[in-house]
Amino acid sequence: MRVVIIGGGPCGLTAAWELAKNGANVTVVEKDSSLGGLCKTVRRDGYQFDLGGHRFISRDHELVEDIKELMGPRLLARSRRSCILFPDRRFEYPLNMMDVLKNGAIGTNLRFALGYVATISGLSRSLSPVGSFQQWVEAKYGKPLYHEFFGPYTRKLWGVDPATLSGEWAASRIPAPRFIDTLRKSIGLSGTTKTHAASYLYPVGGIGEMFETMGARIETLGGKVITGADAGSLVMRDGRAVAIRVTDSGGGAMDIEGDTFLSTAPLNRLADMIDPTANPGTGLGHRSLRFLNIMLDGIEDLSPYTWQYTPSPQVIMTRVQEPKRRSPHSAPEGRTSVMLEIPCRKDDDVWNMPDGQLQDRALEGMSRLGYRLGPHVSGVFSTYAEHAYPLLTIQAAALRHAALLSARQYPNVTSLGRQGLFRYIFMDEAMLMGRQWARNLMNPNGHNPAHEEDYGAGSLLRESGSIAV
Ligand SMILES: Cc1cc2nc3c(=O)[nH]c(=O)nc-3n(C[C@H](O)[C@H](O)[C@H](O)COP(=O)(O)OP(=O)(O)OC[C@H]3O[C@@H](n4cnc5c(N)ncnc54)[C@H](O)[C@@H]3O)c2cc1C
Numbered sequence: 001m002r003v004v005i006i007g008g009g010p011c012g013l014t015a016a017w018e019l020a021k022n023g024a025n026v027t028v029v030e031k032d033s034s035l036g037g038l039c040k041t042v043r044r045d046g047y048q049f050d051l052g053g054h055r056f057i058s059r060d061h062e063l064v065e066d067i068k069e070l071m072g073p074r075l076l077a078r079s080r081r082s083c084i085l086f087p088d089r090r091f092e093y094p095l096n097m098m099d100v101l102k103n104g105a106i107g108t109n110l111r112f113a114l115g116y117v118a119t120i121s122g123l124s125r126s127l128s129p130v131g132s133f134q135q136w137v138e139a140k141y142g143k144p145l146y147h148e149f150f151g152p153y154t155r156k157l158w159g160v161d162p163a164t165l166s167g168e169w170a171a172s173r174i175p176a177p178r179f180i181d182t183l184r185k186s187i188g189l190s191g192t193t194k195t196h197a198a199s200y201l202y203p204v205g206g207i208g209e210m211f212e213t214m215g216a217r218i219e220t221l222g223g224k225v226i227t228g229a230d231a232g233s234l235v236m237r238d239g240r241a242v243a244i245r246v247t248d249s250g251g252g253a254m255d256i257e258g259d260t261f262l263s264t265a266p267l268n269r270l271a272d273m274i275d276p277t278a279n280p281g282t283g284l285g286h287r288s289l290r291f292l293n294i295m296l297d298g299i300e301d302l303s304p305y306t307w308q309y310t311p312s313p314q315v316i317m318t319r320v321q322e323p324k325r326r327s328p329h330s331a332p333e334g335r336t337s338v339m340l341e342i343p344c345r346k347d348d349d350v351w352n353m354p355d356g357q358l359q360d361r362a363l364e365g366m367s368r369l370g371y372r373l374g375p376h377v378s379g380v381f382s383t384y385a386e387h388a389y390p391l392l393t394i395q396a397a398a399l400r401h402a403a404l405l406s407a408r409q410y411p412n413v414t415s416l417g418r419q420g421l422f423r424y425i426f427m428d429e430a431m432l433m434g435r436q437w438a439r440n441l442m443n444p445n446g447h448n449p450a451h452e453e454d455y456g457a458g459s460l461l462r463e464s465g466s467i468a469v
Pocket of ligand 1: 006007008009010011012030031032035036037038039051052053054055056229230231232264265266269289309341357385388389398416417418419420425426427430
């Protein structure tokens with residue numbers, strides 16, 4: 001059986017790795033010139049920058065062990081520290097109610113505390129649309145904290161009113177505060193935040209090194225990995241896909257024939273490949289990110305934080321990252337760098353702004369936050385992620401379902417991964433989906449999810465063990 005996989009990101013490559021390990025005939029086509037998808041690393045002048053600064057964590061013991069074996073000594077064990085940074089205040093993240101109360105002004109604290117108590121006691125109810133992001137946060141943290149932190153950050157990151165976003169996303173990604181922990185802390189006993197792992201694995205050469213190494217391993221095992229090959233359409237015959245038509249960077253086209261196809265390209269792109277005239281996924285939107293990568297000279301370390309979230313509308317970025325906090329090899333000896341995540345839409349003003357102009361705005365914002373970087377900047381360049389976040393509006397679930405149904409007409413085509421399922425999932429979840437799909441293909445009698453959605457972050461992942469790193 002010839003297997004063709006569209007996309008050399010975590011999902012596609014892990015599927016190909018699993019197949020190649022078992023001697024299958026597999027070809028991966030990736031439109032970019034390098035591997036990793038959203039998990040790629042760009043290197044320049046001795047500095048390295050991910051698209052957004054990733055970390056690898058998984059509850060799946062086997063996956064963690066496989067990655068350790070793949071990477072050997074190139075894999076570092078690191079720990080995370082994050083904060084929420086305002087021009088005048090800083091809070092540790094995940095939010096800890098005691099820290100919030102300690103760091104705020106007395107009047108603000110009182111509002112947060114009363115809002116929180118009113119919520120957990122049922123005295124205050126959110127009037128925001130049922131099932132929305134705003135409703136979920138107001139119900140867990142109270143209205144004042146929503147209006148101070150979550151509302152502004154979410155509006156800035158997603159570019160839409162949080163009342164139009166789905167609460168499902170908030171429920172899976174924001175740790176709900178536990179009243180008992182807050183109480184324990186308030187009487188001097190330590191509380192725990194169980195939902196966020198503090199330690200993680202990270203390759204010396206940036207997260208992309210994990211997938212570059214995986215690509216090389218697939219080839220050693222006999223698989224094929226073709227970069228710079230953009231899959232434009234599926235060639236159909238008798239109700240089945242028989243080939244994908246790809247274009248290379250020089251504009252040359254070729255057909256790659258196969259018996260089974262896995263697409264990890266964006267779901268609406270796959271729907272276009274199948275039939276551009278009847279694409280039910282057209283309404284599925286994405287939030288894009290532009291990363292401003294700033295190389296610094298004369299500063300060895302900027303801060304102890306892996307991530308600094310910056311909700312303030314006065315600054316253009318939503319997160320500040322210092323790549324050296326992940327791998328000390330991310331900058332030349334004695335220097336450091338920062339990467340700023342700037343949310344936008346493909347082709348809007350921010351996406352198209354010249355580097356120099358964006359740099360001025362970003363540095364002005366950094367200086368409001370207490371970092372005066374201007375004299376230390378030795379170089380700046382931008383990288384872009386068009387499909388950074390699936391825009392999970394309340395209506396998106398129905399559109400996603402319709403687009404998946406349309407792809408399902410063809411029994412030998414499957415759509416998976418973060419883009420392929422239009423789901424907000426992490427890299428290990430994408431990798432586990434790829435691995436499970438490959439195993440099902442080789443052993444159709446084993447655990448076999450009925451539909452693409454069943455590969456999602458639901459039962460498949462919750463069934464697995466419980467180790468972080
Ligand atoms: C800012 C940011 C930070 C993140 N941080 C973390 C983190 O710390 N930890 C974590 O676990 N996860 C993190 N994630 C999530 C992680 O990046 C994704 O879950 C993961 O990359 C999904 O893998 P995938 O293979 O499904 O999709 P992608 O990584 O999107 O890969 C899809 C691939 O398909 C290719 N492709 C698309 N269309 C075509 C086509 N027509 N022809 C050929 N190839 C095509 C793309 O170029 C891409 O390489 C983060 C995401 C973002 C945006």
